[in-house]
Amino acid sequence: xxxxxxxxxxEIELRPLSARSVVLSLLLGIHPPELPVKDLVxxxxxxxxxGSTVRAALSRMVAAGDLRRTDAVYRLSERLLERQRRQDxxxxxxxxxxxxxxxxxxxxxxxxxxxxxxxxxxxxTGLRLAELREGVWLRPANLRRxxxxxxxxxxxxxTTRPERxxxxxxxxxxxxxxxxxxxxxxxxxxxxxxxxxxxxxxFAAAVRHLLTDPVLxxxxxxxxxxxxxxxAAYADYQREVTALVRARGGRE
Numbered sequence: 649x650x651x652x653x654x655x656x657x658x659e660i661e662l663r664p665l666s667a668r669s670v671v672l673s674l675l676l677g678i679h680p681p682e683l684p685v686k687d688l689v690x691x692x693x694x695x696x697x698x699g700s701t702v703r704a705a706l707s708r709m710v711a712a713g714d715l716r717r718t719d720a721v722y723r724l725s726e727r728l729l730e731r732q733r734r735q736d737x738x739x740x741x742x743x744x745x746x747x748x749x750x751x752x753x754x755x756x757x758x759x760x761x762x763x764x765x766x767x768x769x770x771x772x773t774g775l776r777l778a779e780l781r782e783g784v785w786l787r788p789a790n791l792r793r794x795x796x797x798x799x800x801x802x803x804x805x806x807t808t809r810p811e812r813x814x815x816x817x818x819x820x821x822x823x824x825x826x827x828x829x830x831x832x833x834x835x836x837x838x839x840x841x842x843x844x845x846x847x848x849x850x851f852a853a854a855v856r857h858l859l860t861d862p863v864l865x866x867x868x869x870x871x872x873x874x875x876x877x878x879x880a881a882y883a884d885y886q887r888e889v890t891a892l893v894r895a896r897g898g899r900e
Contacts, residue, residue: 662837662849667697667705672714673852674893675724676732677886682723683893691893696845734774737793738858739879739886746790746865748814749807753795755783757802768802776862778821786821788814790865818868830857831874835881851885854878 665673670692675681683691685706689699697705706722709715715722724732753772760768769779775795777785786808795805810817818824834857838850861875869875 665849667701670695670697678890685720690896694844695848741863742792743790744792746788749789750786751789752806752808753785754804788865815868822862824870831878854882
C-alpha cells in the first residue's frame, strides 16, 4: 500500500485496497486466520468488494500460495502465518524494563549476493534492529524476544553500552519525528473517514506502519509519541471488524 503524505496534520492520501489486500487484511486480523467462503464474501461487502471479485481473488491467492483451501474454508498459508505473528507482535509488543543495555549484531559473513544481503537486511529490520553503519545493527535491549539462532551463521551477537547518549543514538538510528507524524496522520484519517472502506484502508495502513515502530524505551522517545495510541486504535478496530464479519457470516 502506498501512502502519500500531503500535509500536516491529518492530511494523508491512501490508495484503495485491491480485493487481494482486503482479504489478506481481514484474515491477518482474525484468530484463527480462516473463514468459510460465504463468510469472506459477505464480510468484504462493506469494504467495497463484490462477490464475484472476491471469488476470483480467492482462486488466484490459492494458486499463488497465499491461502490454503479445505472444503469451503480458506486459511492463511504457513508463509503468511509468520506475517500474522509479526503483525500481532507489532500490535502487542512484549517489552521489559530497560537497564541501559543495547543488543548488537555484527555481520561477519562475506561473499553474499545482493538478494541474500537484501533478505538479511529485511530480517534484521523486522527484528526492530537499526543499522548504525554497514554491518553493525543495534537497538535497546527492552524487548522480550530471542534473536533467531540462524543469525549465528552470518553474524556475531553481543550486548553493549554505547558511549553516545542513548536518546541521541536512538534519534540517529530511527526517523522518529517522521514516524510520529505519519502515525498521527493515520489516526486523523481513520477518525475522519465516513465510509467503511475508507476506515478499513486507513487501519490497514496503520498496522503496516506499526510494523516499523521501533518500540523504544519511553525515555528515548520524543514527547507525545503516538505509538501506544495507534496500537490501541487498531486493536479496537480489529475487534470491531472481527465481530462484524462473524455477525454477517452468521446470517442465513
